[in-house]
Amino acid sequence: MSELDRRQFLRYAGAGAASVLVSGELELARAIAGPQASDRLGNKAIKDLERAVSGRVLVRGGGKAYNQARKVYNSRFSHLRPAAVVKVKNAADVRAVMKWANKYDVNVRARSGGHSYAGYSTTGSGVVIDLSKLDSVRANNGSKSATVGAGAGLIRMYAELAKRGVTVPGGSCPTVGISGLAMGGGMGFASRKFGLTCDNITAVSIVTPDGALRTASAKENPSLLWACQGGGGGNFGIVTDFTFKTHRAKSAAYYFLNWPWSQASQALAAWQKLTATASPDLCPFFSLTTGDGSPEVGSIGQFFGSESELREALKPLTDVDGASLTIGTKKYVDLMQQWAGCSKESVHSCEKATPVSFYGASDYVQKAADSAGREQMIKAIEERQGKGKGALLFDGYGGNINKVKPTATAFVHRDQLYCIQYYAEPASKHEDKSTQRWIQSARERLSDYVSGQAYQNYIDPKLKSWKRAYYGKNYDRLVQVKTHYDPDDRLSFKQGIKPSR
Numbered sequence: 183m184s185e186l187d188r189r190q191f192l193r194y195a196g197a198g199a200a201s202v203l204v205s206g207e208l209e210l211a212r213a214i215a216g217p218q219a220s221d222r223l224g225n226k227a228i229k230d231l232e233r234a235v236s237g238r239v240l241v242r243g244g245g246k247a248y249n250q251a252r253k254v255y256n257s258r259f260s261h262l263r264p265a266a267v268v269k270v271k272n273a274a275d276v277r278a279v280m281k282w283a284n285k286y287d288v289n290v291r292a293r294s295g296g297h298s299y300a301g302y303s304t305t306g307s308g309v310v311i312d313l314s315k316l317d318s319v320r321a322n323n324g325s326k327s328a329t330v331g332a333g334a335g336l337i338r339m340y341a342e343l344a345k346r347g348v349t350v351p352g353g354s355c356p357t358v359g360i361s362g363l364a365m366g367g368g369m370g371f372a373s374r375k376f377g378l379t380c381d382n383i384t385a386v387s388i389v390t391p392d393g394a395l396r397t398a399s400a401k402e403n404p405s406l407l408w409a410c411q412g413g414g415g416g417n418f419g420i421v422t423d424f425t426f427k428t429h430r431a432k433s434a435a436y437y438f439l440n441w442p443w444s445q446a447s448q449a450l451a452a453w454q455k456l457t458a459t460a461s462p463d464l465c466p467f468f469s470l471t472t473g474d475g476s477p478e479v480g481s482i483g484q485f486f487g488s489e490s491e492l493r494e495a496l497k498p499l500t501d502v503d504g505a506s507l508t509i510g511t512k513k514y515v516d517l518m519q520q521w522a523g524c525s526k527e528s529v530h531s532c533e534k535a536t537p538v539s540f541y542g543a544s545d546y547v548q549k550a551a552d553s554a555g556r557e558q559m560i561k562a563i564e565e566r567q568g569k570g571k572g573a574l575l576f577d578g579y580g581g582n583i584n585k586v587k588p589t590a591t592a593f594v595h596r597d598q599l600y601c602i603q604y605y606a607e608p609a610s611k612h613e614d615k616s617t618q619r620w621i622q623s624a625r626e627r628l629s630d631y632v633s634g635q636a637y638q639n640y641i642d643p644k645l646k647s648w649k650r651a652y653y654g655k656n657y658d659r660l661v662q663v664k665t666h667y668d669p670d671d672r673l674s675f676k677q678g679i680k681p682s683r
């Protein structure tokens with residue numbers, strides 16, 4: 183894989199694509215938007231909102247600033263026009279918006295990094311609470327814990343904590359928001375070692391839909407804390423900050439591995455075995471990708487140990503014919519920038535997101551795929567070749583992720599070997615339907631080899647069985663928490679947990 187392609191796939195992103203609205207998407211957009219509640223919001227309501235908060239209220243029709251504020255990362259949803267985007271300055275603002283929304287019966291969406299695959303942090307009606315100004319990162323308690331503002335992007339969190347020689351395990355994309363990531367799980371290059379992001383939350387400050395600012399911790403509102411640990415962003419209230427347990431991380435080793443395409447099945451077999459048996463110090467990922475040229479097969483990963491130990495640990499992968507290995511060690515923040523695809527930039531420039539038009543979905547795999555299963559994975563990529571970017575991206579689970587009981591947090595996927603993400607970017611606006619069809623066809627190919635679970639952070643509006651796929655046996659308890667804190671479904675969205683009536 184070329185340096186450029188690697189960077190693009192690391193960020194699951196590529197050349198910025200223009201916002202598109204094709205016929206099939208109109209339906210989806212309507213489903214997301216719901217009824218046009220904002221159409222009945224008069225001047226008085228908007229004036230009330232402006233008076234209630236100290237942050238900026240950008241109202242539909244408000245020109246350039248509004249048009250900028252309504253954009254989200256997946257440009258397929260950038261056409262949606264919320265009634266207003268409120269750039270809150272503090273928790274008091276969030277409380278005020280929530281009380282206002284109750285008074286005027288308006289749907290509320292929270293936005294942290296805006297990276298929801300399905301555009302759930304925007305809406306065609308209702309208001310968006312944009313938390314991006316709540317981005318402070320503070321180490322506490324001799325750096326044993328950290329309080330992170332709900333609007334902080336990942337690279338900002340890594341860079342600030344690296345100054346203290348600590349980290350919180352998170353994902354790779356620099357501009358993904360801490361809120362969506364942590365509340366839906368949070369898988370990345372340190373997860374097998376330090377757990378998922380949600381496993382490291384010890385407390386949240388959260389404004390619940392009744393307008394109260396609450397703490398959820400082991401002592402106060404413990405069910406609410408449980409639900410915020412994997413129960414999915416946007417469901418139970420609006421978090422204003424997270425407290426995380428931190429881990430010492432000054433540097434780590436890393437690797438990049440490639441094989442010829444003809445070795446894809448052997449390489450995948452070796453990677454599956456490694457993922458099942460490797461020490462938690464190793465976090466290995468695997469990818470089958472296609473872009474402009476021939477399909478590519480590779481593995482990348484991070485290791486908490488020396489380069490010679492890493493070389494030894496990778497032997498099952500390097501023993502596959504044709505393996506080409508690059509190995510090294512970096513300071514932790516430099517490594518986070520490497521995975522973010524912005525090694526040569528300042529942290530500040532790394533914080534700037536460029537919207538991309540993409541489709542994504544996922545399936546978990548519990549048992550290593552046999553040669554017939556691996557063949558289907560390879561065929562899926564070959565089928566996409568020449569039709570635009572497409573990838574099967576494999577996140578290796580196990581290690582300390584799987585040591586947590588499935589019911590200990592709302593994140594249920596604790597006995598899975600790996601998660602496959604189906605990712606594709608339409609080559610042009612005319613390719614949306616064929617791109618969706620490709621993802622559908624890849625999922626069908628693999629249906630005999632997957633477990634029926636799916637990752638709630640690769641949220642897929644087309645997934646019919648989402649309740650059980652994302653939350654499994656935890657769904658019923660999530661409904662109880664939802665019913666307690668948001669009985670009127672003020673935070674409603676298509677794949678949101680529904681309160682029982």
Ligand SMILES: Cc1cc2nc3c(=O)[nH]c(=O)nc-3n(C[C@H](O)[C@H](O)[C@H](O)COP(=O)(O)OP(=O)(O)OC[C@H]3O[C@@H](n4cnc5c(N)ncnc54)[C@H](O)[C@@H]3O)c2cc1C
Nearest residue numbers: 294295296297298303353354355359361362369415416421
């Ligand atoms: C390019 C890219 C790379 C990614 N890489 C990874 C990765 O390495 N590992 C991984 O695990 N996942 C990854 N993801 C998936 C990512 O975890 C989810 O898309 C996540 O939901 C994004 O969070 P966000 O805050 O940026 O998004 P948003 O769109 O802002 O929010 C996502 C959901 O959470 C809700 N929400 C936002 N803020 C709050 C809040 N303060 N309180 C309550 N609810 C809130 C929103 O309403 C929405 O429903 C990636 C996604 C993309 C697009």
